[in-house]
Amino acid sequence: MKKIVVLALLALSLSLVGTAAIADIVGTSHDLTSNTTVLTNAGNTQVCAYCHTPHDASATNSTTPLWNHEDTQATYTMYSSPSLDMTIAGSPAGVSLACLSCHDGTVAADQLLNYPSGVNGPGIFTVGGLGTDLSNDHPISLTYNVTQDADFVAPVGSQVNGLQLFGGTGDQVECGTCHSVHDNTNEPFLRMSNAGSALCLACHIK
Ligand code: HEC
Numbered sequence: 001m002k003k004i005v006v007l008a009l010l011a012l013s014l015s016l017v018g019t020a021a022i023a024d025i026v027g028t029s030h031d032l033t034s035n036t037t038v039l040t041n042a043g044n045t046q047v048c049a050y051c052h053t054p055h056d057a058s059a060t061n062s063t064t065p066l067w068n069h070e071d072t073q074a075t076y077t078m079y080s081s082p083s084l085d086m087t088i089a090g091s092p093a094g095v096s097l098a099c100l101s102c103h104d105g106t107v108a109a110d111q112l113l114n115y116p117s118g119v120n121g122p123g124i125f126t127v128g129g130l131g132t133d134l135s136n137d138h139p140i141s142l143t144y145n146v147t148q149d150a151d152f153v154a155p156v157g158s159q160v161n162g163l164q165l166f167g168g169t170g171d172q173v174e175c176g177t178c179h180s181v182h183d184n185t186n187e188p189f190l191r192m193s194n195a196g197s198a199l200c201l202a203c204h205i206k
């Protein structure tokens with residue numbers, strides 16, 4: 001009897017794991033096909049197309065895989081502080097620029113390099129968000145180097161407690177380090193729940 005209950009619980013937990021594993025972008029606010037104010041929504045059922053294209057991807061943002069979104073040309077104010085020990089870039093890099101191409105509000109969310117066949121631009125739908133002043137946001141495009149500040153968890157390869165570090169050297173903190181653009185299981189699109197500040201404590205020893 002006990003064995004059956006254990007097996008039933010095991011099956012239930014496996015199915016819960018299964019549900020989490022298949023959570024995807026469809027139906028989230030990153031599924032722009034479900035956003036009725038998007039001009040290119042007319043006839044477009046391709047969820048991925050707002051960000052990726054199979055051919056002729058962005059040459060300027062080549063670090064974000066097969067990138068299909070019009071780049072932002074904005075100039076940014078980066079985070080700075082006297083107690084910052086690690087090296088921060090002069091402007092946002094790769095994956096962060098990809099996010100900012102929608103979230104700095106200067107380029108329409110549906111302004112693409114290649115529109116799916118049968119769908120035409122230009123984009124009309126602008127997203128709010130961070131703007132171009134990033135000095136009041138958590139630093140990004142920052143080299144994660146624990147030898148410069150001992151109050152941080154050492155990375156394993158290009159991850160810290162499972163959080164992805166980006167860039168050619170696999171050591172850059174970008175928007176995608178804390179956020180999972182395809183998965184809204186932990187709102188708002190977080191890589192892990194921040195209950196009890198768990199996300200912050202994945203890196204910070206405080
Ligand atoms: C709102 C923009 C957006 C949409 C829509 C989107 N992606 Fe992405 N995708 C990104 C960004 C940004 C990255 C790089 C950052 C990262 O890996 O977290 C990425 C990375 C990837 C990667 C490489 C890294 C990984 O996670 O394996 C794959 C594969 C991928 N996307 C596939 C898809 C597919 C398939 C779809 C449609 C079902 C899709 N994406 C929809 C923005 C998007």
Ligand code: HEC
Pocket residue numbers: 029030032050051069095098099100101102103109110127128175176179181188189
């Ligand atoms: C193609 C445009 C596009 C790209 C690229 C994009 N987003 Fe979004 N994002 C949106 C839209 C549209 C929403 C819906 C919210 C709105 O309308 O303001 C959204 C919502 C969000 C939200 C939830 C906001 C809330 O208040 O619920 C987060 C967090 C977010 N995006 C982070 C990111 C990150 C991080 C990246 C890069 C890894 C990214 N986004 C890339 C278009 C985009």
Ligand code: HEC
Pocket residue numbers: 096099100103129130138139140173174175176177178179187188190194199
């Ligand atoms: C150090 C981790 C971290 C980084 C890096 C990060 N975010 Fe976030 N972001 C969060 C957390 C945590 C929240 C949720 C805050 C809350 O609980 O309301 C959030 C919320 C958001 C929201 C929701 C609306 C808002 O302003 O609160 C957007 C949009 C967003 N982030 C976009 C971005 C973009 C774009 C980048 C890169 C430029 C980025 N984030 C970098 C942790 C991060």
Ligand code: HEC
Pocket residue numbers: 080081082083084085086087138139142143144145149160163173177178199200201202203204
């Ligand atoms: C991916 C790892 C990572 C995560 C997750 C993360 N941080 Fe950070 N954070 C850093 C790094 C690296 C710095 C730069 C530290 C330095 O240079 O001294 C930093 C800097 C900061 C600073 C500014 C320190 C200064 O001296 O100006 C604050 C405050 C901060 N983080 C708070 C948070 C909070 C709150 C969260 C959770 C919402 C969070 N961090 C999540 C890596 C992370």
